[in-house]
Structures are given as C-alpha cells and as structure tokens.
Amino acid sequence: MKYRSVFDIIGPIMIGPSSSHTAGAARIGRTARALFGREPKEVVITFYGSFAQTYRGHGTDVAIVGGILDFDTFDPRIPRALEIAAERGIRVVFRLSDEEAPHPNTARVHLRDGRGSLELVGISIGGGKIEIVELNGFALKLSGNHPALLVLHEDRYGMIAAVSNVLAKHAINIGHMEVSRRERGREALMVIETDQGIPGDAIQEIAAIPHVLAANYVQPV
Amino acid sequence: MVHFRSIKELVERCEREQKPISEAMIEAEMAVSGRSREAIWNQMAQNLEVMEQAVKRGITEDIRSRSGLSGGAAKKVQEYLARGMFLSGHTVLDAVSKAMAVNEVNAAMGTIVATPTAGAAGVVPGTLFALSEKLEATREQQIRFLFTAGAIGYIIANNAFIAGATGGCQAEVGSATAMAAAAIVEMAGGTPRQSGEAVAIALKNLLGLVCDPVAGLVEAPCVKRNAMGAAVALVAADLALAGVTSVIPPDEVIEAMYRIGASMPRALKETALGGLAATPTGRALAAKIFGRPPAIEPQQTGD
Numbered sequence: 415m416k417y418r419s420v421f422d423i424i425g426p427i428m429i430g431p432s433s434s435h436t437a438g439a440a441r442i443g444r445t446a447r448a449l450f451g452r453e454p455k456e457v458v459i460t461f462y463g464s465f466a467q468t469y470r471g472h473g474t475d476v477a478i479v480g481g482i483l484d485f486d487t488f489d490p491r492i493p494r495a496l497e498i499a500a501e502r503g504i505r506v507v508f509r510l511s512d513e514e515a516p517h518p519n520t521a522r523v524h525l526r527d528g529r530g531s532l533e534l535v536g537i538s539i540g541g542g543k544i545e546i547v548e549l550n551g552f553a554l555k556l557s558g559n560h561p562a563l564l565v566l567h568e569d570r571y572g573m574i575a576a577v578s579n580v581l582a583k584h585a586i587n588i589g590h591m592e593v594s595r596r597e598r599g600r601e602a603l604m605v606i607e608t609d610q611g612i613p614g615d616a617i618q619e620i621a622a623i624p625h626v627l628a629a630n631y632v633q634p635v
Numbered sequence: 636m637v638h639f640r641s642i643k644e645l646v647e648r649c650e651r652e653q654k655p656i657s658e659a660m661i662e663a664e665m666a667v668s669g670r671s672r673e674a675i676w677n678q679m680a681q682n683l684e685v686m687e688q689a690v691k692r693g694i695t696e697d698i699r700s701r702s703g704l705s706g707g708a709a710k711k712v713q714e715y716l717a718r719g720m721f722l723s724g725h726t727v728l729d730a731v732s733k734a735m736a737v738n739e740v741n742a743a744m745g746t747i748v749a750t751p752t753a754g755a756a757g758v759v760p761g762t763l764f765a766l767s768e769k770l771e772a773t774r775e776q777q778i779r780f781l782f783t784a785g786a787i788g789y790i791i792a793n794n795a796f797i798a799g800a801t802g803g804c805q806a807e808v809g810s811a812t813a814m815a816a817a818a819i820v821e822m823a824g825g826t827p828r829q830s831g832e833a834v835a836i837a838l839k840n841l842l843g844l845v846c847d848p849v850a851g852l853v854e855a856p857c858v859k860r861n862a863m864g865a866a867v868a869l870v871a872a873d874l875a876l877a878g879v880t881s882v883i884p885p886d887e888v889i890e891a892m893y894r895i896g897a898s899m900p901r902a903l904k905e906t907a908l909g910g911l912a913a914t915p916t917g918r919a920l921a922a923k924i925f926g927r928p929p930a931i932e933p934q935q936t937g938d
Contacts, residue, residue, distance in 0.1 A: 415793045420664045423751045423788035430741030431853035433749035464800040467906045468851030518800040540798025541751045
C-alpha cells in the first residue's frame with residue numbers, strides 16, 4: 415500500500431501551490447540534504463516530465479532548493495529559497511530533460527562540496543508524498559516517512575546479519591529493508607527503514623562492522 | 636487486519652462494529668502508526684486550524700496570486716451572499732466560496748493543508764466550514780469530518796491515484812469531492828453505507844476530468860473546479876441521504892477512475908500542454924506570465 419497514514423491524505427501543512435510540485439519537491443530536496451549531512455556548496459538539479467514542463471509556475475525550483483536548505487514544507491522562507499541560497503554562497507544550476515523518467519514528477523539532485531558528493535533521484539507521487547528511487551547509482555526505495563539507515567558495504571556474506579544484530583541488540587524493529595548492488599562482489603547498499611529512531615551509538619557500532627564502508631542515518635522529513 | 640482496502644470493507648466493518656467511518660479511520664491510524672489517540676487527534680486538530688485560517692484569509696483579505704490569474708473570487712461570492720439575493724442556496728454558495736478561498740490562498744503561496752493535494756485543497760474545508768454553520772457542528776464533529784474524508788482518500792489513493800500528473804483532475808478534485816461527500820453524510824447523521832453511496836455519486840460525476848492548468852499554474856481552472864467540487868459534494872450527499880443509491884458500486888467507480896486516468900494522454904495530465912492550457916487565451920496568458928509560449932507537445936501515439 416502506497417499510502418499508510420491518514421495524514422498522507424489530510425496533510426501535509428504546506429506553502430502552496432502544489433502538493434506534488436511544491437511540497438513533494440521540498441521533501442526530495444530535504445531528503446537529499448539529510449543524506450548529504452551538511453549544506454552543499456554546489457547543487458545541480460535536473461527536472462523531468464511534468465516537473466520540467468511546469469516547475470516555474472509551481473515554484474518547484476524554490477521548493478526543492480528550500481528543501482536542500484533544510485526548510486520544511488510549511489516554511490515561509492520557501493518562496494525566497496533561491497535568494498537565500500545565493501546569499502549563503504551556494505551555486506545552484508537547473509537542467510531540464512526530456513528523457514524518459516521513472517515517474518512524471520521526477521528530479522535528479524546532485525549535491526557537492528570539497529569533501530564529497532551525492533546524487534539521488536526522487537519522485538513525487540502525489541499529495542506531498544515522495545520516494546527516493548536511486549542513490550549514487552544504486553536502485554532503492556526510500557519513502558522518507560520513517561527513520562532510515564543507509565549502509566554502504568562490501569558485497570559479501572554475513573553483512574545483513576551483522577547489521578541487523580546490532581539493531582536487534584538496541585531493540586529496534588525493521589519495518590522495511592532492501593539491498594541493492596551495482597555489480598556482484600563490489601559495493602552494495604542496504605536500506606533499512608525502522609519503526610524506532612536509531613541512537614548514535616548504534617550507528618557508530620554499525621559503521622565499525624568490518625567491510626562496512628559508511629552508515630548514514632536519516633530522520634523522517 | 637487494521638487496513639481497509641475498499642469502501643465495501645470499510646462500510647461492512649463500520650456496520651458490524653456499529654461505528655462511524657471516522658472512528659474506523661482513527662483506530663486504523665493508531666494501529667499502523669503506534670501513536671496514541673490523543674496524538675493523532677491533536678495532529679488532525681492542527682490541520683483543521685490551518686484550514687480555518689486559510690478559509691478566513693480567503694474570504695476577508697484581498698488575495699492575489701503572483702501571476703494575477705486568481706484571487707478575489709471567494710470574497711466576491713461572500714459579498715453576493717450578503718446581499719441576500721441568490722439562486723442556488725446559502726450553504727452551497729457558502730461552501731463554494733470557502734472552497735475557492737483556500738485555493739486562492741494556495742495560489743498566492745499561502746499556508747494550506749493538502750487535502751488530498753494542494754490543487755484540490757478547497758473542497759473538503761469549503762464544505763466543512765459551510766456545513767458547520769448550518770448544522771452548528773462542534774469541534775469534535777469537525778475533526779471527525781476530516782478523519783472520514785481521510786478514510787475515503789486513503790482508499791482512493793491506494794487503489795487509484797490522487798495526483799493530477801498521474802490521473803488528471805478526476806484524481807484530485809474528483810477524489811476530494813468524494814471524500815467531502817462521505818464526510819458531509821456522516822456530519823449530517825447519515826450511515827456509513829450512505830457515505831459510500833455519496834462517494835460513488837460524487838466521483839461518477841467527475842470521471843474523465845482532465846488536468847489542464849493554464850500556464851501550468853494551480854489557479855485556472857483549479858480554483859473554480861474546487862468550487863464546483865464543493866457543490867457536487869453537497870448535492871451527492873443530499874442524494875445519498877435521500878436514499879438514492881449508485882448503480883455502480885463505489886469501489887468500481889474508483890477502479891473506473893483509475894482506468895480512465897491510466898489511458899488519459901500525457902498532454903492532459905498536469906503538463907500544461909493540452910485542454911484549457913492549449914487554448915489561444917491559455918497560451919497567450921502563459922506567454923504573458925513567462926515571456927515565452929510553452930512547448931508544444933509532439934503528436935500523441937497513445938500508450
């Protein structure tokens with residue numbers, strides 16, 4: 415079931431004008447920001463489908479940048495997000511694509527600074543609800559509705575058990591989980607949505623598991 | 636099983652357990668989220684407050700969108716009502732005005748609650764606040780109105796769609812209208828089964844409605860489609876309360892909405908490339924607002 419909560423239907427509280435093109439875009443941007451973990455220096459956003467056709471009228475551009483600035487869907491600063499990004503010295507580039515996309519409302523977000531970069535693809539499926547469908551080349555499905563742990567690791571046996579053991583020890587229940595890899599035997603990405611928040615020491619413990627390359631925690635946006 | 640997958644399942648559960656739809660929705664939400672009744676109730680109360688503020692702003696302030704395409708209609712209808720000479724009925728026109736109020740505030744980048752989306756955010760609060768006056772509804776009844784509307788939207792969203800880009804305006808204003816119709820029935824003292832009939836009657840009359848916003852903005856025709864959605868919701872609720880039933884059951888109407896939306900050409904699904912957006916006036920307005928004509932959609936070959 416795509417929609418699980420009554421507040422997916424009656425909500426979110428948001429700045430207009432469009433739940434999919436404004437609020438959803440803000441959430442995609444905010445999820446990218448949460449996964450990146452800090453304010454980027456450079457932002458490249460590619461819009462596909464209806465996003466590409468109508469982004470200006472819907473404020474999709476200000477909303478997604480607002481999200482990258484960590485603004486919520488009801489933050490009254492959203493209409494001024496492009497100016498605020500410029501004031502903070504963030505370079506923002508928009509590209510429009512007529513390529514086929516996974517969904518009519520699709521955005522690719524590329525964040526960069528001196529320390530690293532992140533690239534994700536988000537879709538806005540209606541009513542402000544989103545899914546992240548690609549992260550750094552890995553196919554995945556992340557709703558942003560639940561706390562989520564993203565573990566980048568070497569593709570080898572025992573990794574899922576090792577990570578889930580740590581969660582079990584901290585009494586954290588897994589609601590949804592998937593593993594994806596670009597190539598067998600190389601790197602793999604584990605996406606775990608949990609019912610409870612994950613404390614910092616559990617994340618550190620997971621990051622310290624042999625063959626784990628990185629562990630990233632995102633709160634619901 | 637706490638989820639309800641269909642209107643049939645929802646109505647049967649309410650009848651079996653002798654409870655209104657709003658209560659079934661609250662219980663399902665508690666079970667799925669693990670949150671307390673109080674937390675869920677308070678979050679809905681907060682949504683209600685934002686809706687009330689948006690309605691109030693829209694009928695009293697001079698709202699104008701940045702494009703200039705919308706604003707002021709809600710206030711005009713309130714002034715017309717105050718003059719005392721009108722045709723269709725006070726509650727209907729009050730609901731129409733309040734629905735437009737929310738959409739005008741939305742178009743002006745004001746704060747609203749997506750219900751189920753921003754483009755269709757006027758129908759539910761418009762009917763809710765107009766009807767509250769007529770029925771002297773309590774705050775509790777108003778909050779329940781939103782849970783009932785949410786239950787219907789939840790079923791539609793999981794079986795079809797609620798976004799204009801995926802299903803056309805029938806998925807947005809159509810869904811909002813069905814949601815409002817069911818909630819009106821409950822607030823007026825009707826049964827869950829009558830709410831289900833109201834869903835079918837309301838949604839049937841918006842099937843096929845395309846999403847063709849002028850210049851791609853959530854303004855024209857969205858504001859007035861919310862107005863008409865509010866009117867349809869009230870009439871559909873009245874029909875259901877009168878005992879009129881739908882030949883096609885509500886779940887099959889929802890399924891029909893899905894099939895129609897899936898076969899709707901892309902130009903009519905929020906791309907601003909067809910319908911009213913592609914009229915000479917629509918294109919001229921887009922050019923005026925953005926300083927260039929919008930792209931022309933290549934010939935559709937059907938998909």
